[in-house]
């Protein structure tokens with residue numbers, strides 16, 4: 001029941017413009033929620049292209065960078081921080097492989113996507129990326145600290 005250091009692990013998850021436009025917000029949130037993870041920050045916004053470039057800075061110079069940052073800034077993005085044990089790694093498992101046709105059925109990209117440039121959702125790929133991305137998209141005051149009644153049944 002008590003929140004340990006591991007339980008406070010956090011990741012940054014963003015539903016990309018295709019996921020928002022296709023009405024997948026509720027389904028995606030439900031998956032993380034039912035797994036036992038806790039939503040500690042959320043907002044919807046249309047990122048600028050410059051901001052999209054900051055988010056995907058590691059890919060600057062790659063052939064898909066322009067298209068990727070154009071796409072991320074093309075419409076509303078649902079930005080979230082999820083918390084719980086193993087949420088960085090397991091969140092990526094729930095999301096599935098980068099290319100939706102290589103993502104397993106049952107994953108978000110596997111269930112909903114076809115094309116790599118329209119792969120619905122982003123998730124931090126390591127605790128370090130998570131820290132960086134949470135800091136880019138949110139201020140510390142945006143993160144809400146609270147307990148969940150389900151936690152004594154999950155942990």
Ligand code: RTP
Pocket residue numbers: 059064068097098116117118119121122123124125
């Ligand atoms: P993400 O960062 O969005 O969670 O995706 P990821 O870790 O699975 O994949 P990553 O290698 O970080 O690539 C970031 C995004 O760039 C687009 N991409 N396009 N055309 C291509 O070959 C290609 N490769 C990557 C995808 O939208 C990918 O999610």
Ligand code: MG
Pocket residue numbers: 123125
């Ligand atoms: Mg990535």
